[in-house]
Amino acid sequence: MTFPLNADLHCHSTVSDGTLTPEALAERAKANGVDLWALTDHDEVGGQQRAMDAARTQGLRYLTGVEISVTFADVTVHIVGLGFDHTDPRLAEGLADTRDGRGPRAIEMGEQLAKVGIHGAYEGALKYVGNPRLISRTHFARFLVESGVCRDTPEVFRKYLTEGKPGYVPHRWAKLGDAVKWITGSGGLAVIAHPARYKFTPNEEYALFSEFKQHGGQGVEVVTGSHSAAEAVRYADMAREFGLAASRGSDFHSPDESHVDLGKLPPLPADLTPVWSLLAERVH
Structure with missing residues (x-):
């Protein structure tokens, strides 16, 4: 092909x-x-x-x-x-x-947002999650748009969910070499x-x-x-x-x-x- x-x-x-x-x-x-x-x-x-x-x-x-x-x-x-x-x-x-850290990170994101007056963000984000183990910033963004805090998803990220903003919580993911190894080791x-x-x-x-x-x-x-x-x-x-x-x-x-x-x-x-x-x- x-x-x-x-x-x-x-x-x-x-x-x-x-x-x-x-x-x-x-x-x-x-x-x-x-x-x-x-x-x-x-x-x-x-x-x-x-x-x-x-x-x-x-x-x-x-x-x-x-x-x-x-x-x-x-x-x-x-x-x-x-x-x-x-x-x-x-x-x-x-x-x-790799997934294990998403849940605790999301709870902390909700706590950080509550400190700036946005309450219930973690619970709100969960409503948009098909798989709770994979809760992410995108789910928080959807909640903040639907609840009228921001006009759209880009505004959410600009104001709240990027480094240095009140809702940002870093997470350490897999190492580059490990991810490549998992993929190539399974034939990909x-x-x-x-x-x-x-x-x-x-x-x-x-x-x-x-x-x-x-x-x-x-x-x-x-x-x-x-x-x-x-x-x-x-x-x-x-x-x-x-x-x-x-x-x-x-x-x-x-x-x-x-x-x-x-x-x-x-x-x-x-x-x-x-x-x-x-x-x-x-x-x-």
Whole structure:
């Protein structure tokens, strides 16, 4: 599968912090002309069998997926895994360890928000959680918008949920090497997700890409919902420099929140190696 195709290899369902079920996402992907799809819920593979079954029902080709949170240079970085064995026990154990800190962190976020007069935020966020073990800042943001504290999700993050703001509580995630090992050890391919979002210095970014590749990482998201056209050009250059395959994914969470719909991204630059060309045998 090296020919151009509409691949969307990054999105989220109600199993993590999306608002649509795996089945509804598969239907939406099919309606939007997606040829190859992956569901990449945060630190969780519990929706993979449902997604595979739904893709089969829709006549979609499918790659297993996950988005793992790691801490690198004191920043939370996301690593997407594609084409792995979703039943691998080592992967499941690693993801479970990564998830464990979300609950206590969320309780502390609620306490911090209460100190600035926003009461009941933890309980409110829980109403938006499909999987309580995966409560996240996104669920708090939805509550703060629905309760009228902020106009939209970006305002919530600007005022309350980023570093230095009253609702921000850091969490130390998995190590970069561990996340890559879990993915590759279960037969998959590791991808740096939306690299422009991390705001690293050039030296820090070079270190991220270098260490990622040393651990066995093979891909980077070049075209993604949060990248501008200029950023896509920049990370196409990084893919060439580091010899990485290029991935493409909308990072779709919700029809009401996401900047880009499933399957509605520009194509990858023609000279890059698409990740799916390295995963042809892993497609369902």
